[in-house]
Amino acid sequence: MKTGIRITILYLSITLLFSCQASKDVSGYYSSNFPVIGFFGTAIQLNPDSTFEYRFAGDLMSDKANGIYKLKSDTIYLAYNPEQPDEFIMSLPDSARQTFKALEVPNYAAANRPYKLLYRKEKLLEINEEGEVVRRKEGESRNRRWLLWGDYYMKKRKYYLEKRPGKTIVK
Template sequence: MKFYYLLPLLILLTSCSSTKALNGKYRSHKVELGFFITELNFKNENDFMYKFSGDLEHTELTGTYKIVDKNVYLKFNKEKGQIESESDSLTTVEILTGNYHNYDLKNESNIDYHLKYKIRGNKLFSYRIDNGKLVTKSKYYTNTKKFLLFGSKWKSKKSYLKKIN
């Protein structure tokens, strides 16, 4: 009989969702468009490191994040077009291929951000930059052949960042 009294209490407590810290590393589970991988490393309560690498592009940026209603708002330390450098002076390599971003600063519910992700379990789903819609699928390259005659092809699959540790 005591079990029947505890059951609703357990269901109530387990169904409550809390905003937990996102400590750890998240990485693209598929290589988008055959080249690009996004990696987010949430260091402590509100700092992160963003790494985007691909064909001829490699960007490493730092910033702060904020969690509101299962959304993660990322704001970089540098403004659009500013190069993030290890030292005070810029080298020629940093000027040509420096750590900078082209994301406009947006505002939603009085929160300034450059990028936005949706939290679902241990996965982060990104929002589009141009219209703000949630990205559910993206293209990736596969070597599977159909009927042994046709070559490699592009497929669309779920696109998200998966927690790796």
């Protein structure tokens, strides 16, 4: 009878031990490990209160967004806040506001925002629309075309957002 109680207590303690998981602290500043296609860099600030700031900048494109994130297992789900109209444009009379609206350039970079990220060892990997982890992107090689001279060339490199302690996104 005593062995049955001991086995039950042992079973319950092991179950309790494995069911308790320490919550991961994914908050911090992450930025891309190299500029994609030689121009484009991504940065994201995950705050402890489950909000985030996202920045994407490159040649003649840029994107700035914020929202909330949710961590499930190793996957971070990003929900972006809708873009707010510019205060300056909203203060203009209707005729001037329509002129500004006609001249407005669409934000093509917003179409490529990540909505899911995989957290692994202080790094974030993008997950595309098909649910596949994006492990490589096109970027400049670290080597010259010929051993000591020549220009750098493009090749697929390992891509991730790396945690950078002590940095934050400037608002």
